[in-house]
Amino acid sequence: MISTGYKKLVVPTIVIIMAIALPFVIKAPYFQHIIIMIFIWATLGTAWNLLGGYAGQVSFGHAAFFGLGAYSAGLLIFHLNVSPWWGLALGPVISMVVAIPIGLVCFRLRGPYFALATLALGEIFRLVFTNWVSLTNGAQGILILNTFSTKIPYYFIAFLIWGISLIIVDRMIKSKLGYYFVSIREDQDAAESLGIPTTRYKMFALLPSAFIAGLVGAFYMNYIAFIDPHVVFSLSDISVMVILVVMMGGVATLLGPSIGAAIYIALSELFRAWLGSANVLAFGIIVCLVILFMPNGIIGELGTLKRLFIRQDKKAMVAGGN
Amino acid sequence: MSFLEVKNIVKNFGGLRAVNDISFTVKQGEILGLIGPNGSGKTTIFNLINGFYPLTSGEIYFQGRRIDGLPPHKICALGIGRTFQVVKPLKRMTVLENVMAGAFLHTTSISKARSKALEVLEFCGLYHRKDMDAKNLTIADRKRLEIARALATEPKLLLLDETAAGLNPKETEEAINIILKIREIGITIIIVEHIMKVIMGISDRILAISFGREIALGTPREVANHPEVIKAYLGEAYA
Numbered sequence: 001m002i003s004t005g006y007k008k009l010v011v012p013t014i015v016i017i018m019a020i021a022l023p024f025v026i027k028a029p030y031f032q033h034i035i036i037m038i039f040i041w042a043t044l045g046t047a048w049n050l051l052g053g054y055a056g057q058v059s060f061g062h063a064a065f066f067g068l069g070a071y072s073a074g075l076l077i078f079h080l081n082v083s084p085w086w087g088l089a090l091g092p093v094i095s096m097v098v099a100i101p102i103g104l105v106c107f108r109l110r111g112p113y114f115a116l117a118t119l120a121l122g123e124i125f126r127l128v129f130t131n132w133v134s135l136t137n138g139a140q141g142i143l144i145l146n147t148f149s150t151k152i153p154y155y156f157i158a159f160l161i162w163g164i165s166l167i168i169v170d171r172m173i174k175s176k177l178g179y180y181f182v183s184i185r186e187d188q189d190a191a192e193s194l195g196i197p198t199t200r201y202k203m204f205a206l207l208p209s210a211f212i213a214g215l216v217g218a219f220y221m222n223y224i225a226f227i228d229p230h231v232v233f234s235l236s237d238i239s240v241m242v243i244l245v246v247m248m249g250g251v252a253t254l255l256g257p258s259i260g261a262a263i264y265i266a267l268s269e270l271f272r273a274w275l276g277s278a279n280v281l282a283f284g285i286i287v288c289l290v291i292l293f294m295p296n297g298i299i300g301e302l303g304t305l306k307r308l309f310i311r312q313d314k315k316a317m318v319a320g321g322n
Numbered sequence: 323m324s325f326l327e328v329k330n331i332v333k334n335f336g337g338l339r340a341v342n343d344i345s346f347t348v349k350q351g352e353i354l355g356l357i358g359p360n361g362s363g364k365t366t367i368f369n370l371i372n373g374f375y376p377l378t379s380g381e382i383y384f385q386g387r388r389i390d391g392l393p394p395h396k397i398c399a400l401g402i403g404r405t406f407q408v409v410k411p412l413k414r415m416t417v418l419e420n421v422m423a424g425a426f427l428h429t430t431s432i433s434k435a436r437s438k439a440l441e442v443l444e445f446c447g448l449y450h451r452k453d454m455d456a457k458n459l460t461i462a463d464r465k466r467l468e469i470a471r472a473l474a475t476e477p478k479l480l481l482l483d484e485t486a487a488g489l490n491p492k493e494t495e496e497a498i499n500i501i502l503k504i505r506e507i508g509i510t511i512i513i514v515e516h517i518m519k520v521i522m523g524i525s526d527r528i529l530a531i532s533f534g535r536e537i538a539l540g541t542p543r544e545v546a547n548h549p550e551v552i553k554a555y556l557g558e559a560y561a
Contacts, residue, residue, distance in 0.1 A: 174432075176430045176432070176435070179422055179423050179435075180423065180426065183423040186411075186415060187411075187412055189394075189410060190406070190412060190471075191423070192395050192398075193372060193394055193398060193403075193404050193472075194398060194471060194472075195395050195399045195424070195427040196395055196426075197396075
């Protein structure tokens with residue numbers, strides 16, 4: 001029993017030690033930047049996955065929460081001259097507060113209708129933030145000065161945010177909440193008939209999801225130091241892309257979004273050099289292939305692959321015994 | 323105060339009156355059978371009791387408390403469980419997880435929900451399937467899973483919607499045994515069933531409906547010989 005308790009901690013401990021050592025091994029700022037971007041996307045994917053993957057409420061509007069987080073940080077310094085780092089506290093809260101009415105409206109709809117409603121909402125935020133110039137500085141966006149001149153502090157903050165998001169999601173899905181989320185995803189009517197208040201539990205999935213998206217959005221502002229509505233509220237580059245990232249890595253798996261994020265960022269960096277902005281196309285084709293041949297994503301299919309191998313091992317052992 | 327009292331319920335779907343002024347009561351501990359030709363409104367009555375559809379008019383009382391207008395999850399929490407005629411397994415969950423989803427109604431602890439679920443699976447004869455994904459079950463096992471999941475919510479009244487439809491004779495026999503076992507542990511049952519062998523054998527009373535209206539209510543023998551029932555099933559010539 002004790003050994004299994006320790007075993008559970010072995011992998012996370014190794015990961016943490018490696019993560020701490022990484023920026024001192026990989027010293028090139030360019031590569032450090034790539035890893036930070038992977039953390040950002042992994043966190044955003046993890047947030048989306050809680051609502052879209054586990055609870056099955058496919059959102060096409062997660063850019064709204066990401067953008068709200070980013071603007072919370074940006075507008076603090078733009079209007080009030082308050083450090084944008086406070087956005088890390090304010091952004092998630094604002095995203096969550098805004099998520100409440102969004103949930104109340106959209107959760108009346110099911111399946112594709114829910115998805116379309118969130119898509120429209122995401123676009124509404126982009127348009128409002130583009131046109132409400134007195135508040136947001138409009139399409140000119142917000143430019144701030146980076147707090148740190150090296151990437152290393154950002155690296156650790158991004159790693160921490162990613163870790164926090166994983167812990168939040170892991171804790172939730174391993175509790176009663178997780179069972180309820182998946183029940184709602186699998187059949188809402190059956191879930192209702194089992195005494196599950198489906199709207200309330202969808203909200204319990206949405207709020208942390210919005211919280212995490214807002215948190216990573218606020219960090220994005222601090223790290224990239226420039227945002228405009230077309231970047232952080234983008235339908236194609238954020239809302240849709242996060243879905244592709246999660247699908248690639250594995251919907252409704254804890255680490256799927258992170259794996260998807262690593263592949264997405266790595267590929268777009270690889271292809272950017274010789275495909276220019278068509279690098280997204282390359283990623284799109286790969287996502288198509290993954291969906292065709294690994295419909296549950298990379299992590300989702302790992303289980304079946306593993307089972308396949310274990311079964312073969314057993315067969316081999318029996319054969320050996322004979 | 324009766325256990326369940328349904329008073330003059332009416333349900334319109336647009337211009338169609340699917341349930342037309344039905345009233346009945348259910349006594350604690352009995353099995354009430356609900357029969358009628360296809361499309362006569364049996365499942366609609368279940369959907370009205372369990373809150374999936376709002377009533378057009380009428381009232382429903384459960385243990386003295388008015389329940390029409392409450393959402394399905396609240397009605398379940400009050401102690402009315404149901405199964406679905408068109409089974410709704412939570413496909414990408416294991417059998418055990420399906421039943422645990424029901425058991426969580428009364429607990430937040432994973433281990434308590436698990437032990438409750440295992441107990442119910444044992445009761446329904448599904449224990450050996452517990453680690454199987456629900457999507458891989460046979461229809462007979464899916465029907466049992468429906469019952470097990472509903473039982474895990476610890477209902478006082480269970481609405482069974484065609485739990486023996488599509489089963490072979492041996493499976494039907496097992497289904498009947500499960501239903502009788504459920505009654506033995508003190509759960510009141512309303513059962514919709516087309517297989518006369520099942521419904522005639524286990525019901526204390528039977529309510530027969532046709533085109534949303536009550537045509538007969540009484541013991542299985544009375545209902546089976548009732549001219550209106552024969553007419554509804556076989557046509558005018560046999561009545």
